[in-house]
Amino acid sequence: xxxxxxxxxxxxxxxxxxxxxxxxxxxxxxxxxxxxxxxxxxxxxxxxxxxxxxxxxxxxxxxxxxxxxxxxxxxxxxxxxxxxxxxxxxxxxxxxxxxxxxxxxxxxxxxxxxxxxxxxxxxxxxxxxxxxxxxxxxxxxxxxxxxxxxxxxxxxxxxxxxxxxxxxxxxxxxxxxxxxxxxxxxxxxxxxxxxxxxxxxxxxxxxxxxxxxxxxxxxxxxxxxxxxxxxxxxxxxxxxxxxxxxxxxxxxxxxxxxxxxxxxxxxxxxxxxxxxxxxxxxxxxxx
Amino acid sequence: xxxxxxxxxxxxxxxxxxxxxxxxxxxxxxxxxxxxxxxxxxxxxxxxxxxxxxxxxxxxxxxxxxxxxxxxxxxxxxxxxxxxxxxxxxxxxxxxxxxxxxxxxxxxxxxxxxxxxxxxxxxxxxxxxxxxxxxxxxxxxxxxxxxxxxxxxxxxxxxxxxxxxxxxxxxxxxxxxxxxxxxxxxxxxxxxxxxxxxxxxxxxxxxxxxxxxxxxxxxxxxxxxxxxxxxxxxxxxxxxxxxxxxxx
Numbered sequence: 001x002x003x004x005x006x007x008x009x010x011x012x013x014x015x016x017x018x019x020x021x022x023x024x025x026x027x028x029x030x031x032x033x034x035x036x037x038x039x040x041x042x043x044x045x046x047x048x049x050x051x052x053x054x055x056x057x058x059x060x061x062x063x064x065x066x067x068x069x070x071x072x073x074x075x076x077x078x079x080x081x082x083x084x085x086x087x088x089x090x091x092x093x094x095x096x097x098x099x100x101x102x103x104x105x106x107x108x109x110x111x112x113x114x115x116x117x118x119x120x121x122x123x124x125x126x127x128x129x130x131x132x133x134x135x136x137x138x139x140x141x142x143x144x145x146x147x148x149x150x151x152x153x154x155x156x157x158x159x160x161x162x163x164x165x166x167x168x169x170x171x172x173x174x175x176x177x178x179x180x181x182x183x184x185x186x187x188x189x190x191x192x193x194x195x196x197x198x199x200x201x202x203x204x205x206x207x208x209x210x211x212x213x214x215x216x217x218x219x220x221x222x223x224x225x226x227x228x229x230x231x232x233x234x235x236x237x238x239x240x241x242x243x244x245x246x247x248x249x250x251x252x253x254x255x256x257x258x259x260x261x262x263x264x265x266x267x268x269x270x271x272x273x274x275x276x277x278x279x280x281x282x283x284x285x286x287x
Numbered sequence: 288x289x290x291x292x293x294x295x296x297x298x299x300x301x302x303x304x305x306x307x308x309x310x311x312x313x314x315x316x317x318x319x320x321x322x323x324x325x326x327x328x329x330x331x332x333x334x335x336x337x338x339x340x341x342x343x344x345x346x347x348x349x350x351x352x353x354x355x356x357x358x359x360x361x362x363x364x365x366x367x368x369x370x371x372x373x374x375x376x377x378x379x380x381x382x383x384x385x386x387x388x389x390x391x392x393x394x395x396x397x398x399x400x401x402x403x404x405x406x407x408x409x410x411x412x413x414x415x416x417x418x419x420x421x422x423x424x425x426x427x428x429x430x431x432x433x434x435x436x437x438x439x440x441x442x443x444x445x446x447x448x449x450x451x452x453x454x455x456x457x458x459x460x461x462x463x464x465x466x467x468x469x470x471x472x473x474x475x476x477x478x479x480x481x482x483x484x485x486x487x488x489x490x491x492x493x494x495x496x497x498x499x500x501x502x503x504x505x506x507x508x509x510x511x512x513x514x515x516x517x518x519x520x521x522x523x524x525x526x527x528x529x530x531x532x533x534x535x
Contacts, residue, residue, distance in 0.1 A: 181362070181364065181366055182366055182368060184344060184366075185360065185362060185366035186368070186379060186380065187344075188342055188343070188344065188358070188359070188360045189359075189379045189380035189381075189422065189426075190380035190381070190426075191379065191380040195380065199368065199371070199379065200368060203368070203370040203371075204368075204370070206370070278370075279406075280369055280370045280371075280406045280407075280408065281369075281408070
């Protein structure tokens with residue numbers, strides 16, 4: 001994912017770079033009015049160029065017989081979408097990810113909160129979690145298959161395990177990173193323990209918690225790709241495996257595009273949450 | 288350390304040790320209801336430690352501390368929660384109805400009623416500090432603790448903020464303990480200026496000048512010299528005079 005996605009959304013910024021159309025008149029106003037769309041066009045021009053190059057190069061045969069042109073991939077996508085094959089498998093994969101997230105995210109959040117808020121639970125929880133974190137969770141694939149069989153349990157379980165750690169660490173450090181002076185002054189304002197957590201600690205940790213969420217979602221997609229590589233008869237991973245065996249390159253490329261779109265859309269989702277939940281930072285951005 | 292609640296401030300034999308060093312070593316301090324006391328001292332003399340003890344932020348240390356129950360603190364940094372709107376910051380920790388109205392009234396007193404819905408990050412340093420003052424005022428404290436509240440402001444903003452504090456104090460009459468480095472600030476605002484040195488209140492200066500005070504009042508100038516003398520600033524001036532004589 002490009003670093004640009006990490007930047008504040010442009011719509012949240014005042015138009016610093018673009019001159020305000022109202023302030024100008026005559027040719028300058030026309031220029032300013034043209035600048036907005038022009039900029040948007042410039043932003044997508046790179047992507048369009050790459051796609052066009054792909055199409056042309058594949059059609060001309062420069063990319064060999066194993067790389068289909070974009071139009072073939074699109075046609076295949078349309079075919080699979082209208083037959084229902086794509087959405088059926090996509091649904092299976094999404095469900096796996098959602099189940100994994102539904103287990104892993106609350107677990108990471110709760111463990112992180114416990115470690116962050118209480119010294120006792122930090123002592124008990126943090127060391128084992130850090131130890132397990134050092135183990136790449138994808139190395140657990142064979143073990144999970146032996147433990148839980150080749151069904152859904154091992155797949156969902158591995159996704160759940162993968163998403164726990166990024167969220168845990170960021171919740172924990174988010175809480176510990178809250179400015180001690182703010183906590184102290186809120187305490188002199190008469191806030192009790194619960195009030196401190198609710199009004200100071202959690203909002204202060206939220207930016208970091210959302211970073212953890214973003215990383216966890218990335219890990220979830222990555223884990224999905226790996227667990228669907230073997231021992232599965234449904235899901236988009238199954239689709240790409242089958243296509244590879246029969247050298248249906250248009251389908252292979254189609255699934256890759258789908259993976260990319262899934263990643264981008266979850267990232268957009270988190271950005272939307274950030275814009276809502278971290279609205280107070282916009283003042284900072286605007287200055 | 289025993290802490291009791293009463294209407295005036297009464298501290299006896301307060302001792303606070305950090306490691307080997309006794310920062311406070313037998314501090315006796317009284318502040319009458321409605322009295323404005325300034326606390327001066329060199330860096331590291333324990334001014335802020337004393338203030339924190341009065342605020343109830345420091346449970347360690349020995350001695351007797353009696354303070355009013357209703358206390359409020361304004362720090363050198365405004366310490367507003369950036370994720371709460373200005374008015375929410377003002378009534379933070381308060382309960383009851385009409386919180387919004389109370390916040391607006393307090394903000395009105397510091398001239399920021401229009402900013403009730405703003406995010407703290409959009410305010411200037413002086414404005415933020417005024418919000419912090421409003422946050423203290425809305426609690427109608429019997430004891431207002433000011434820990435170098437103007438230290439981070441530029442010179443002009445500081446003058447306005449000092450005048451604002453003088454007005455608010457005249458209006459509400461809480462007991463005030465102002466910790467400051469600034470001798471003129473202490474003499475402009477306080478009824479008494481205390482000098483903290485070697486862990487105890489070393490000297491007391493009664494500032495019985497009529498208000499509003501003027502920097503060029505001869506009595507003001509005399510007091511100022513006295514205080515600077517007590518702070519040991521004169522010694523530097525003398526030694527400089529000696530060196531310039533030698534240079535000649």
